[in-house]
Every structure is written in structure tokens, then in C-alpha cells.
Amino acid sequence: MIPIFCDVKPSQLRVVDDGSMTAEEVERFSIALEEAKYTVGLAFDSQKGNWSDVVKNAADIVIESLIEVEKDEERKLQQNNYLSFLKSSNLPAPKYNPRI
Structure with a gap:
């Protein structure tokens, strides 16, 4: 898997809980995003790239x-x-x- 961070820095990744997911799903997604912050990926700035x-x-x-x-x-x-x-x-x- 190669993450591509489009118009966002990995350190800015956050889960937005809009109430449509269970608490377990939110927790699982939060853990995945936390891991993604430390994964080597490609960054893309649509204004410059x-x-x-x-x-x-x-x-x-x-x-x-x-x-x-x-x-x-x-x-x-x-x-x-x-x-x-x-x-x-x-x-x-x-x-x-x-x-x-």
C-alpha cells in the first residue's frame, strides 16, 4: 500500500466522527490513521503539483x-x-x- 496524501500533511490526519459509525469503527479508523502518519507515502499539493x-x-x-x-x-x-x-x-x- 502506498498512501498518497493529497492536500494534507500526514500529521494533520484526524477522524471526523459524524455519528454514522460505531465507536469500534471510529477507534479502528483512528488507529489506522495514526499508523498512516508514520508510513512513508507520497505527498501531493494540488496547488503546486x-x-x-x-x-x-x-x-x-x-x-x-x-x-x-x-x-x-x-x-x-x-x-x-x-x-x-x-x-x-x-x-x-x-x-x-x-x-x-
Whole structure:
């Protein structure tokens, strides 16, 4: 999730209780907004900025994140393949030899 703060600073986020939600929903939403204040996101000022820049920046972040996930998955696959190889190779298990 990439929050985009449009015409608001994260520190300004507040829940406005108009009575349409239960107390539990208000509390849950308040907690989520509090967490969002400390989440890295994109800020957009509609008076100074261009929406296309925000969309491009968000897309770049998504692509970078997907590349990182793909690399992590590749590493896990390589580790699993190596472990499978070791298990199937009938090599003796390494012996633990503590120094005393």
C-alpha cells in the first residue's frame, strides 16, 4: 500500500466522527490513521503539483517493490532447491563438534 496524501500533511490526519459509525469503527479508523502518519507515502499539493508526477512516482514505487519481491522469491527458490539437493544427495549430516 502506498498512501498518497493529497492536500494534507500526514500529521494533520484526524477522524471526523459524524455519528454514522460505531465507536469500534471510529477507534479502528483512528488507529489506522495514526499508523498512516508514520508510513512513508507520497505527498501531493494540488496547488503546486501535477497529478501525472504523482502517478508516475507511485508507479515507480510499485515497480521497484515488485522487482524486490521477485528477487526475494528467486532467493527463496534457490535456497529451497539447494536444501532439496542436500536432502536427496544422501550426504552425511555435519557433526557438531563444540570446543571445550
